[in-house]
Amino acid sequence: MKAAIFKSIHTAPGWFLQIEDVPRPQLEAGHVLLRVVACGVCRTDLHIVEGDLPAVRPQLIPGHQIVGEVVEGATAELPLGTRVGVSWMGGVDGDCWYCHHGMENLCDKPTFTGYTVDGGYAEYVLVRTDFTFPLPAGLDDVHVAPLLCAGIIGFRSLRVAGVEHGERVGLFGFGSSASLAITILQSWKCEVYVVTRGESHRNLAVSLGATWVGKEDEKPPVALDRAVTFAPSGKVVVSALASLRKGGVVAINAIHLDHMPIFDYDKLLWGERQIRSVANMTRQDARDFLTIAQTLNIHPQVTLFPLNDANKALLAVKEETEHGSAVIVP
Numbered sequence: 642m643k644a645a646i647f648k649s650i651h652t653a654p655g656w657f658l659q660i661e662d663v664p665r666p667q668l669e670a671g672h673v674l675l676r677v678v679a680c681g682v683c684r685t686d687l688h689i690v691e692g693d694l695p696a697v698r699p700q701l702i703p704g705h706q707i708v709g710e711v712v713e714g715a716t717a718e719l720p721l722g723t724r725v726g727v728s729w730m731g732g733v734d735g736d737c738w739y740c741h742h743g744m745e746n747l748c749d750k751p752t753f754t755g756y757t758v759d760g761g762y763a764e765y766v767l768v769r770t771d772f773t774f775p776l777p778a779g780l781d782d783v784h785v786a787p788l789l790c791a792g793i794i795g796f797r798s799l800r801v802a803g804v805e806h807g808e809r810v811g812l813f814g815f816g817s818s819a820s821l822a823i824t825i826l827q828s829w830k831c832e833v834y835v836v837t838r839g840e841s842h843r844n845l846a847v848s849l850g851a852t853w854v855g856k857e858d859e860k861p862p863v864a865l866d867r868a869v870t871f872a873p874s875g876k877v878v879v880s881a882l883a884s885l886r887k888g889g890v891v892a893i894n895a896i897h898l899d900h901m902p903i904f905d906y907d908k909l910l911w912g913e914r915q916i917r918s919v920a921n922m923t924r925q926d927a928r929d930f931l932t933i934a935q936t937l938n939i940h941p942q943v944t945l946f947p948l949n950d951a952n953k954a955l956l957a958v959k960e961e962t963e964h965g966s967a968v969i970v971p
């Protein structure tokens with residue numbers, strides 16, 4: 642099969658994926674082999690190839706927003722040809738303290754799709770059967786792909802931030818994940834304040850009906866109840882914190898931050914303001930979000946790239962030039 646492969650020896654500067662022919666994965670017990678029909682590009686893929694996340698394998702196929710159809714390993718629940726989605730959580734041990742307490746997103750021995758195991762920048766991918774999700778009808782393959790990490794983890798971020806009906810919510814950064822979360826916030830009658838660097842991202846926020854949109858150095862005109870940060874920048878977390886009312890919460894939806902600047906406790910955190918991080922996702926988050934996405938008819942804007950252009954897709958995410966969500970179509 643054809644695959645886009647990251648070799649950790651090529652970590653930045655000058656990172657790139659190599660398009661190569663490699664053997665198709667062999668079926669293993671408890672797994673299904675999928676023919677990949679679409680794979681969304683996530684900022685985490687960029688963190689992997691840029692070395693922000695430590696390399697755990699000498700070579701790897703990235704990609705963890707996979708839409709595929711079952712071609713081997715079919716079961717009664719997943720007959721041949723079934724269309725399923727696969728996300729960042731590729732598996733858990735099911736046996737640690739976190740798994741036993743409903744927090745499988747924090748499992749001590751997880752596998753991550755497209756990081757600790759091969760992902761979907763390829764024509765085929767082997768995945769754990771119990772970490773596949775049925776997909777909403779009514780959304781085609783390329784439009785459902787960005788829901789699988791950007792959508793699910795964006796949704797989890799709203800939960801972690803504790804967003805309630807009608808609140809004022811800030812979205813700091815407006816890539817794929819935030820552009821999906823805004824629809825849910827609007828359905829909850831929230832006011833949505835967007836602060837983001839990229840001009841195309843600001844335009845997208847305006848077109849999606851944000852209450853207010855500003856540049857990265859601008860402060861929302863009202864004190865926020867909740868904020869979610871999507872940019873991989875500690876400075877942005879501090880800006881979000883500075884925009885909160887007393888008792889407000891910032892949830893950080895970023896697997897990696899450049900660094901956390903020193904900030905003034907008395908002015909920014911005092912008054913029961915809180916900072917929380919968002920780590921991974923549970924299968925329940927995935928099922929809940931996919932149900933909501935179907936109900937709200939969430940329909941992401943996508944920019945498509947053939948597998949041969951996987952590097953261009955990553956670059957579009959890096960430079961924030963992609964419109965909506967970048968999706969690779971093998």
Ligand SMILES: [Zn+2]
Binds near residue numbers: 683685686729790791
């Ligand atoms: Zn992701």
Ligand SMILES: [Zn+2]
Binds near residue numbers: 735737738745747
């Ligand atoms: Zn566990």
